[in-house]
Amino acid sequence: MxxxxxxxxxxxxxxxxxxxxxxxxxxxxxxxxxxxxxxxxxxxxxxxxxxxxxxxxxxxxxxxxxxxxxxxxxxxxxxxxxxxxxxxxxxxxxxxxxxxxxxxxxxxxxxxxxxxxxxxxxxxxxxxxxxxxxxxxxxxxxxxxxxxxxxxxxxxxxxxxxxxxxxxxxxxxxxxxxxxxxxxxxxxxxxxxxxxxxxxxxxPLREFRFGDHLAWVLVLGLALLVLPAGAWADRAGGNMVTVMGGLYLLRGLAVLVWLGASVLSSGWVIGLWVLAALILYPVTAGAALVMGISDTWLDLRSRPGVKTDGA
Structure with missing residues (x-):
């Protein structure tokens, strides 16, 4: 079983x-x-x-x-x-x-x-x-x-x-x-x-992470969007920002799931937390994106003495 x-x-x-x-x-x-x-x-x-x-x-x-x-x-x-x-x-x-x-x-x-x-x-x-x-x-x-x-x-x-x-x-x-x-x-x-x-x-999702050096791809994409380098730079920069935005969004969701599993113990409470996150998905997505980018420096899941397995 x-x-x-x-x-x-x-x-x-x-x-x-x-x-x-x-x-x-x-x-x-x-x-x-x-x-x-x-x-x-x-x-x-x-x-x-x-x-x-x-x-x-x-x-x-x-x-x-x-x-x-x-x-x-x-x-x-x-x-x-x-x-x-x-x-x-x-x-x-x-x-x-x-x-x-x-x-x-x-x-x-x-x-x-x-x-x-x-x-x-x-x-x-x-x-x-x-x-x-x-x-x-x-x-x-x-x-x-x-x-x-x-x-x-x-x-x-x-x-x-x-x-x-x-x-x-x-x-x-x-x-x-x-x-x-x-x-x-x-x-x-x-x-x-x-x-x-x-x-x-x-x-599991809560363990998802990637190398912090990929942050430079986001920086380069933003630079191409800001600099007046032409249409090709705008499109290349927009695609680079979109890719990294998606990856950081997923990384932020992983951190949020890890936090929820670490703080919440009841299955019903976790279910309500997930339901609220789905209903308020614009807020959840924004929070996850910010959390994913900030995790590059904070890296809460790797700090000593912090529970990382969600158990």
Whole structure:
């Protein structure tokens, strides 16, 4: 019974990461399209690093089949879906082979960096590639908007609001894709761990942290936004700030969860605390962002004599 409960508790972080993939990744208008960003890297990792067994090979083929089902509708991002999933899979395999002992987040971040650097090199070799990618992204969002009847949802005011949100989403598309990819590789880590028989492949949310040196990425992004360096700097800076904002938001949530587990003892009280946090989500998000950034210097969870396991 205890082993079953431990396995279920280990599933929650993976479920949360998969939800983030669904919320952040605009790769496909079909929910099955999201399988590509998880299924392809997971299948490549299983086939590359796991001993040849019929069970693991069958799982890899099943994941590839799920990703293939997600490719049924050939929309404007048809090639981007396949290309990015393959680049991400290759980057994750490379980072795992070079540093197998590093944390999953570090290897995932390196994989996204490798995939992004590959796209940058291709953009240098093919100067028209960035404009083509922008066109495909715009076409995908336009296709999605055309499917909605805004007159049934409030008319032009609602349509104007949605189009404004979509325009911002298009501008930070690379950042959203990077965050979705990091989340997807977290799910991949869970799958690999379960293949190896680990009951809890992923650590709980309250333990999430990353290197403080990444704060310089946020500083550089803010500098690019402030300096009058042109449109490319504004977009690059906005995407860098968005990525780091998302990571610091998650880090802040981890600190808040750790504080709640350390201070609150009753399950009912914890449930009410979580419910209040969800209802007041704008306040919670703002507090988590501030907490995540300040944790770079405060680092409450690593102080001696402070309870860090939430028990």
């Amino acid at each position: 205890g082993s079953l409960r431990e396995r279920w508790s280990g599933l929650w972080p993976a479920a949360g990461l998969l939800l983030l993939v669904m919320l952040l990744s605009p790769l496909s208008s079909s929910p099955l399209g999201l399988m590509a960003i998880v299924g392809v890297p997971a299948a490549v990792a299983i086939l590359t690093f796991e001993p040849p067994r019929s069970g693991s090979a069958a799982l890899a083929l099943l994941l590839l089949a799920g990703a293939a089902l997600g490719f049924r509708e050939a929309g404007p991002l048809w090639f981007m879906e396949r290309g990015w999933a393959l680049l991400l899979a290759g980057g994750f395999a490379l980072s795992t082979a070079l540093a197998p002992g590093r944390r999953l987040f570090d290897r995932s971040l390196a994989a996204v960096a490798v995939a992004g650097a590959t796209v940058a090199v291709l953009a240098v070799l093919r100067p028209g590639l960035p404009a083509d990618l922008d066109w495909r992204i715009t076409a995908q969002f336009s296709q999605a908007l055309a499917a909605y009847d805004f007159n049934a949802w409030g008319g032009r005011s609602v349509e104007a609001t949605v189009r404004t949100i979509v325009s911002v989403w298009q501008a930070v598309y690379p950042a959203m894709l990077a965050l979705a990819s990091i989340s997807a590789l977290g799910v991949v880590g869970y799958i690999i761990g379960r293949v190896r028989g680990e009951p809890r492949p992923l650590p």
